[in-house]
Amino acid sequence: MLRTLLIKNMVCNRCNLTVSQLLKTEGIEIHSIELGKVVVVENENNDYNKLEKALNELGFELIQDSEDAIVEQIKIELIKEVEKGETDVILSEVAKKMGKNYAYLSKMFSKSEGITLEKYLIHLKIEKVKEYIQLQQLNFSQIAYSLNYKNSSHLAKQFKSVTGMSMSDYKNLHEAERKSIDQIV
CATH class of the missing domain: 3.30.70.100 (Alpha-Beta Plaits)
Incomplete structure (x- = not known):
């Protein structure tokens, strides 16, 4: 069994x-x-x-609670998408993939985690940006392009909004301030 x-x-x-x-x-x-x-x-x-x-x-x-299980499944699906480079994730498609209604999942996620699905996805993407910056293999425009941002200024504004610093300031830090994926929210 x-x-x-x-x-x-x-x-x-x-x-x-x-x-x-x-x-x-x-x-x-x-x-x-x-x-x-x-x-x-x-x-x-x-x-x-x-x-x-x-x-x-x-x-x-x-995980014992069924709602907690669903929230964790949402996180895992979003993490998988970002790790695959699918950062233009359509949240309603993730809900469909899970066989659930998007509004229901969104409300449950927000209630459980204290953050919207959209903001959670942005935080995942910003952690990916930090990883790219640390690897020093791409410039900011290339990072923005690889994460499907319309332009690097949109990414720069989002990065500063989430981290409180510019991407250049982050790049110049002696010790990077990254969160592990399980610590987002």
């Missing part, structure tokens, strides 16, 4: 690896693993209370 575990803050491949290693350490057999979701082989020796504590120590959380 299989059991699905939904895990909050499991948003990257390193998270998958960390959770996978933890489950192996706990003696829990994995059937499949993907961002935010692990299917395990049910076994009478599986200690889910111990697993939950261990996950919490690593910054993860078992």
Whole structure:
């Protein structure tokens, strides 16, 4: 028999690896693993209370509530889109992909996270901009183009609005101020 575990803050491949290693350490057999979701082989020796504590120590959380699960699924879908370079994400398409009504998802997300879906997506994109700036492989215009902004001034205004500094000021920082994806909001 299989059991699905939904895990909050499991948003990257390193998270998958960390959770996978933890489950192996706990003696829990994995059937499949993907961002935010692990299917395990049910076994009478599986200690889910111990697993939950261990996950919490690593910054993860078992999701019990169905609304929390949906919000986490939204985050994962948006993160996947931004990581693929699909930054002109149409939020209604994400809702359709999830088989849900956009208005319902938007309201639920805002209630849960205290930020709109649109602003969350902007924050994801700004973290991607920070990554590009740190890599120093693209100039600001190229970054704007790669993230589907109409022009670099629109990106510059959005960047300053979110971070409180210009992209040039950010580039000149000695220590970059980036957030991990699971810490956005």
